[in-house]
Amino acid sequence: MASNSVVLVLFLLFSVCRFVQSAGTSILFMQPQSCGMTEFFNSASLQCSACGANQIRSSDGLQCVCKDGYTVTDVGSPIVECAVCTGTVSQDKRRCLKCTSGNVCTCTAGQTQVDSLDTVSCVTCPSNSVVNLDGATCVQCQETFYTATGTCHCPTAQLMGGLCFKEPSITEVLGTVPHSFWFQTYLDASYLACTAYNNLTACQLLTNMVILSFNALDSRAYNLYKKALATSVYLPRLVYNNPLVPLGQTAPRGLSFQRNAKINFKIAKYDASGHFSGWQDVTGGTLQLCSDTQKKLDAAYLFGTSYSQSCSVQISELLKQFPEPVFYELFLQYSDSQGNESLWPVPVMSSPGSSQVQQRFFLVDGLTGRQDNLNSQPQYVTYASKLVLSVYQPISSPGNEPPFKLTVQYTTVDINGQPNSQAQVAFAVTYSMNQDSKRTNTFIALAVLGGLSIFLAMLETSNWSHRAGQQFINCTTIIKYLAFLTGNVANTLFLITIGTGIYWLVAFKGQHTAVDVALPSPGGSLETDFIIYLSLAFAFKALQLIHMLVVQMTISIFLIDWERPKNTKHHAGSSSSAPSVSAWRTFFVANEWNEIQTTRKLNPLLQLFAVLLILEVIGVINIAARDLNLAVQPGADNYQAPWSTILRYGITASVWLAVGIAQILFFVVIYERLVEDKIRQFVDLCSMSNVSVFILLHQCYGFYIHGRSVHGHADVSMETMHTNLQKEKDNLCALRGLEPSSEIQTFDFLLTQKLRDQLDKIVRPLSKTTMNGRGGSQGLLDQKTKTYYTMNRFLSSFLEHVHEDMDYMVKDKLFLEKIMNYEFQQPFERSMFYNDPDGIVFSNVLYYGNELVLLLFDTLLFCIIDLGTQNIVLATILTYLVQQLLEMLRYYIARNNLTKKTLVDQCFLI
Numbered sequence: 001m002a003s004n005s006v007v008l009v010l011f012l013l014f015s016v017c018r019f020v021q022s023a024g025t026s027i028l029f030m031q032p033q034s035c036g037m038t039e040f041f042n043s044a045s046l047q048c049s050a051c052g053a054n055q056i057r058s059s060d061g062l063q064c065v066c067k068d069g070y071t072v073t074d075v076g077s078p079i080v081e082c083a084v085c086t087g088t089v090s091q092d093k094r095r096c097l098k099c100t101s102g103n104v105c106t107c108t109a110g111q112t113q114v115d116s117l118d119t120v121s122c123v124t125c126p127s128n129s130v131v132n133l134d135g136a137t138c139v140q141c142q143e144t145f146y147t148a149t150g151t152c153h154c155p156t157a158q159l160m161g162g163l164c165f166k167e168p169s170i171t172e173v174l175g176t177v178p179h180s181f182w183f184q185t186y187l188d189a190s191y192l193a194c195t196a197y198n199n200l201t202a203c204q205l206l207t208n209m210v211i212l213s214f215n216a217l218d219s220r221a222y223n224l225y226k227k228a229l230a231t232s233v234y235l236p237r238l239v240y241n242n243p244l245v246p247l248g249q250t251a252p253r254g255l256s257f258q259r260n261a262k263i264n265f266k267i268a269k270y271d272a273s274g275h276f277s278g279w280q281d282v283t284g285g286t287l288q289l290c291s292d293t294q295k296k297l298d299a300a301y302l303f304g305t306s307y308s309q310s311c312s313v314q315i316s317e318l319l320k321q322f323p324e325p326v327f328y329e330l331f332l333q334y335s336d337s338q339g340n341e342s343l344w345p346v347p348v349m350s351s352p353g354s355s356q357v358q359q360r361f362f363l364v365d366g367l368t369g370r371q372d373n374l375n376s377q378p379q380y381v382t383y384a385s386k387l388v389l390s391v392y393q394p395i396s397s398p399g400n401e402p403p404f405k406l407t408v409q410y411t412t413v414d415i416n417g418q419p420n421s422q423a424q425v426a427f428a429v430t431y432s433m434n435q436d437s438k439r440t441n442t443f444i445a446l447a448v449l450g451g452l453s454i455f456l457a458m459l460e461t462s463n464w465s466h467r468a469g470q471q472f473i474n475c476t477t478i479i480k481y482l483a484f485l486t487g488n489v490a491n492t493l494f495l496i497t498i499g500t501g502i503y504w505l506v507a508f509k510g511q512h513t514a515v516d517v518a519l520p521s522p523g524g525s526l527e528t529d530f531i532i533y534l535s536l537a538f539a540f541k542a543l544q545l546i547h548m549l550v551v552q553m554t555i556s557i558f559l560i561d562w563e564r565p566k567n568t569k570h571h572a573g574s575s576s577s578a579p580s581v582s583a584w585r586t587f588f589v590a591n592e593w594n595e596i597q598t599t600r601k602l603n604p605l606l607q608l609f610a611v612l613l614i615l616e617v618i619g620v621i622n623i624a625a626r627d628l629n630l631a632v633q634p635g636a637d638n639y640q641a642p643w644s645t646i647l648r649y650g651i652t653a654s655v656w657l658a659v660g661i662a663q664i665l666f667f668v669v670i671y672e673r674l675v676e677d678k679i680r681q682f683v684d685l686c687s688m689s690n691v692s693v694f695i696l697l698h699q700c701y702g703f704y705i706h707g708r709s710v711h712g713h714a715d716v717s718m719e720t721m722h723t724n725l726q727k728e729k730d731n732l733c734a735l736r737g738l739e740p741s742s743e744i745q746t747f748d749f750l751l752t753q754k755l756r757d758q759l760d761k762i763v764r765p766l767s768k769t770t771m772n773g774r775g776g777s778q779g780l781l782d783q784k785t786k787t788y789y790t791m792n793r794f795l796s797s798f799l800e801h802v803h804e805d806m807d808y809m810v811k812d813k814l815f816l817e818k819i820m821n822y823e824f825q826q827p828f829e830r831s832m833f834y835n836d837p838d839g840i841v842f843s844n845v846l847y848y849g850n851e852l853v854l855l856l857f858d859t860l861l862f863c864i865i866d867l868g869t870q871n872i873v874l875a876t877i878l879t880y881l882v883q884q885l886l887e888m889l890r891y892y893i894a895r896n897n898l899t900k901k902t903l904v905d906q907c908f909l910i
Contacts, residue, residue: 025250029266029333029341031279032061040064040078043276044200044236046268046329046343054082062276063200071096075143076199078234094140128152144197161189165196173227175220176213180368181376182272183209183221190274191224200234204274207236208327211360212368212382214352214410240347240357246400247347247357248392252334255395255403256514257303259628264333265301266343270360272324272367282330287387289313289321289363289425299639300389300429304515306626307429308642315381315413315421322364329359330406349407361408378415385411386426393433394516431518431626435526442529445496453488460484463822467701469753483547487853490540493533494856498657500530501650508647509623509630519626519644530646534867538860545857548850549886553893555845556696557593557901559586560795562708563690563715582715585689587908589707590898592685593693594909596678597894601851602663604858604883608876610659611652611862616872620655624648643870649863652872656859664851679840679848683707683745687736688721690714694795695845700756703842704833706738706745706799738799738833739810746836747810750827755798755806762791788903808833847890858883 032041035048040057042049051057051064058065066072066082072093073081085096130141130152141152145164148154154164170188177183187209193202206225213219228235240247257263265282280286284297290311300307331343347357362384369378386409392401415421461481464470470477507517520526563581615621619632627641634640672680686693686707691714696702710733711724727733737744766787769780801807808831817823825832836842843849861882866875899906 026252026336026342026344029331029343032276035061041276042078042200042234043268043270044203044234049078052079052082054084055080066093073143075147075197076193076202077197078200079198092140144193147197160192161186163189163193163197165192168192170224170227173220173223175223176216176218177220178213178368179371181370181373182367183212187221187224191228194235195228195231198232198234201274203228203232203235204270204276205272206274207238207360208270208272208274208325208362210238211327211350211358211362212325212365214350236360238358238360240345240359247402247405248398248400250344251398251403252332252336252342252344253397254337255334256516257395258513259304259511259515261303262298263301263303265346266331266333268329268331270327270329272327277326287328287363288427289318289384290427293637295637296639299641300427302627303391304431304511304628305429305639306431306519306641307427307639309428310424310426312422312424315383315415315423318364318383318423319366319378319381322366324367325362325365327360327362330361332404346404346406347402349405351407351409361406380412380414381423382410382412383423383425384408385424387428389429391429391431391518393431393518396514396516399434430521432521432524433518435520435524438520439526439529442496442500442526445499446492446533449492449495450489453485453492456488457481457485459820459822460488464698466823466826467697467750468699469756470699483543486540487544487547490537490544491856493537493540494860497530497534497537497649498653501646501653504644504646505623505650505654509628511628515628520646522642522645527645530649531867534649534860534864538864541853541857541860545853545886548853549890551697552597552845552850553890553897555897555901556702557898558694558791558795559589559902559904560692560694560707560799561586561690561792562692562796563713566713585691585714586902587904589686589689589691589693590902590904590908591910592682594891594895594898596682596846596848598847598887598891599678600847600854601667602660602855604880607656607659607663607858608880611656612872612876614655614659615652620651621648621872624651645867649867652863652866653859656862657855660855660859664855679843679846683839687745688714692795692799693842695842696759697845700751700753700827702749702751703845704738704747704749705842706736706747708736708799710734710736744835744837744839746839746841747833748836748841749808749834750823750832752806752827752829752831755831758794758806759791762794763787784903807831810835 027046030041030047035041035057037056038051039048040051040063041047041061043062054067054070055064056067057063063078064080066080069085069089070082070093071085071089073083083096087096087098089095090097128140128146128151130139140146142164145152145154148158148164148166158164158166158168160168168188170191177187186205190202190205190209193199194206206221206228209221210219210225213221216222225235225238240250267280267282267286269277269280271277282301284294284300285291288297288300288309290309290313292309299305300309330346330348332346333341333343336342345359348359348361349357350361364384365382366378367374368382369380370376371379386407388407388409390405390407392398392403392405395403411423413421413423458481461477461484464480464484465473465477504519508519511517520530561581561583563585565581622632622634622640623630624643624647625641626644626647629641631638683705686705687709689707690709692707693705694702695704709724710728716724724733728736735741735743738747766783769783797803798806798808810833813834814824823832823834840849847854858879862875862879865878866872869875895906895909898904899909
């Protein structure tokens with residue numbers, strides 16, 4: 001059963017970490033009890049060291065003691081001095097006594113050995129002893145006293161920190177010393193005891209004082225430490241490693257961690273006096289000063305989980321938890337290639353302090369601030385306000401950067417007798433890796449797609465120039481080029497950002513075995529570039545949308561009424577020369593056109609509701625946390641890692657696009673075929689109303705909807721209307737197309753400049769009347785009526801091929817022309833009408849035909865608001881408000897333009 005347990009333990013250890021031979025800075029994990037009988041645990045090197053001759057280790061394993069039959073001389077060094085005793089060794093092992101009844105006294109059962117002089121009397125104690133406190137016997141004096149002076153009396157000039165020294169003067173060592181009772185009493189004494197007596201505890205104390213001085217190069221503690229390096233053999237290593245050797249080269253090789261595996265850290269603890277307090281496993285709460293549930297605290301050491309915790313703690317609580325500073329050395333515990341448990345010291349960077357990498361640190365220091373005595377209240381307290389454990393990947397083959405590094409930021413608070421002052425503390429675990437290759441790939445994609453955007457903008461500008469009849473490059477051409485360029489660059493940046501988000505989502509969250517990919521660091525160059533690209537994409541897409549709206553809201557549109565009066569007689573008393581044809585059909589078509597201007601292929605409200613449901617209610621947004629968990633509904637007792645900007649954008653943008661594309665596919669494939677198709681129904685309405693629509697998007701380019709009724713009249717009774725529809729159903733009448741035997745009713749066209757000049761000539765008198773304001777409202781109405789009938793007659797005659805010098809031809813676009821949205825042939829003699837078999841080409845002047853621009857703008861708008869507020873609900877509300885505002889502006893401005901261009905008064909538009 002025991003062997004099975006051992007096998008199970010080894011298997012679990014192997015499943016968490018796999019290791020090969022480590023670098024030279026790693027050490028074997030040793031406990032004081034694991035040292036041999038002739039070895040002691042050296043707390044400076046954290047390894048076992050050999051004792052001297054005739055010595056064995058003590059019961060606690062931290063020093064050597066003499067064997068039986070030997071007296072000991074102990075001045076603080078872990079290796080004592082032993083002398084053979086031919087008589088009887090005293091109980092304190094320090095004296096060799098002569099038995100009064102023989103050479104050796106052997107106490108029998110019920111007897112006790114009394115160490116005293118030969119007789120009980122008042123005698124002068126020997127030079128190496130003093131009268132004890134109760135005056136009953138002589139006891140040996142403190143070893144440093146006798147060693148330094150040969151007596152039990154130490155002159156005041158030689159007494160420091162309770163120890164006596166032969167040469168206590170170290171005035172040649174300069175440096176700053178804090179106003180502290182602890183430093184003034186024990187700083188010089190710790191140096192002298194460490195160098196003169198090889199006192200291990202004193203060496204540890206000196207090292208602790210250097211740490212309390214923040215390892216400052218100008219501090220006296222640091223200067224004493226450097227001076228002690230030359231003479232002391234037990235001085236702990238303060239600086240981590242040779243600065244010429246990169247820290248990453250000292251780390252063990254072949255480490256690997258599975259997702260959410262626990263990182264095994266150990267700390268060596270020392271008290272303020274320098275005594276080794278033992279080893280301790282690092283778990284939640286060991287280094288965190290903020291309180292929380294144990295499960296949430298332990299999450300800091302789950303590999304792959306970015307951790308962040310901050311809180312406000314009273315200084316009094318910190319002092320209660322740490323009445324004296326506790327010093328730590330952090331180690332990574334792992335198994336080497338031989339299966340031995342080894343420790344790798346984790347580098348520590350402190351701030352403020354030296355730039356040198358060290359090993360030791362503390363959390364709270366209220367000892368240095370005690371100025372009068374050790375029992376007085378501290379005037380100031382120093383605490384670790386921020387601890388950041390940095391993990392640099394890949395762990396298995398570290399480069400110059402160490403795989404683990406601890407950064408400690410200290411803050412000193414002057415409490416002035418007010419221990420209830422608040423301290424802001426924070427603890428974080430961050431993961432990073434070299435992202436240079438990813439950044440280079442992003443730049444390459446940006447360069448390639450950016451170059452393609454420039455080419456497409458030039459092509460679009462060229463297409464616009466010949467559609468607008470522009471022969472030369474002017475200011476308008478440059479503005480158009482910039483407008484097209486911003487739209488294309490917005491698409492480029494959107495592709496790069498959405499690709500980046502999806503890549504990191506798959507590469508990071510998809511790790512199941514060894515974890516060797518880390519997300520871009522928060523605030524790092526890669527994430528900063530990403531935010532810049534995303535912001536520019538939104539700004540450029542907004543400019544593209546504004547340009548699109550301006551173009552759509554300034555189009556020229558005219559409704560051609562083909563209806564002819566059934567008789568030529570005018571109504572009695574009518575002074576108008578216009579035919580007596582009802583205008584209600586034209587008004588009806590104008591109203592329907594006004595309604596479909598903001599029709600989209602998706603429902604914005606449904607889009608927002610579905611995205612909110614998926615992200616917030618279902619909880620998909622939780623996947624954006626900087627950990628390796630994929631749970632959409634983590635428990636309330638689980639730690640919630642900070643959000644990743646890139647992952648959050650990747651998820652929100654992907655969900656928005658997925659819902660939007662699903663809506664568009666449903667609308668186009670199912671809804672329009674089975675329920676309602678407003679765009680194509682508008683074409684049918686034009687045919688039933690005997691009204692055509694002539695649209696000019698640019699100077700010489702636009703769209704035409706042929707709505708001329710095949711029955712000749714549309715202003716008929718309901719019975720006649722049904723009869724006409726039945727004839728069309730039974731193929732008993734001509735087709736609705738512009739050309740005979742053709743059903744195509746929608747076209748895009750290019751006009752000759754001569755035709756365009758004629759159209760301008762017709763509307764010019766109305767423009768002059770509007771600008772001059774002559775004739776009042778009646779004069780303006782008469783001019784509108786005249787212009788309307790003139791334009792109606794001209795366009796009707798043009799479409800009937802009446803004007804030989806302004807004729808047109810109907811043709812199909814070439815395949816390449818359709819792909820590039822570019823007309824290769826210019827209309828010099830005749831205008832060009834291009835067939836539109838789909839029947840929706842005119843929707844390019846509506847929301848319907850620009851769904852991609854609207855969808856990407858909504859996506860970027862929602863994501864930008866969400867990243868800025870970190871609130872899905874608020875992003876949903878604000879996005880809806882912006883959508884409604886834009887739709888309102890588009891509707892009402894375009895309505896005014898429709899009234900102006902079709903000459904249909906606004907009062908007839910419902």
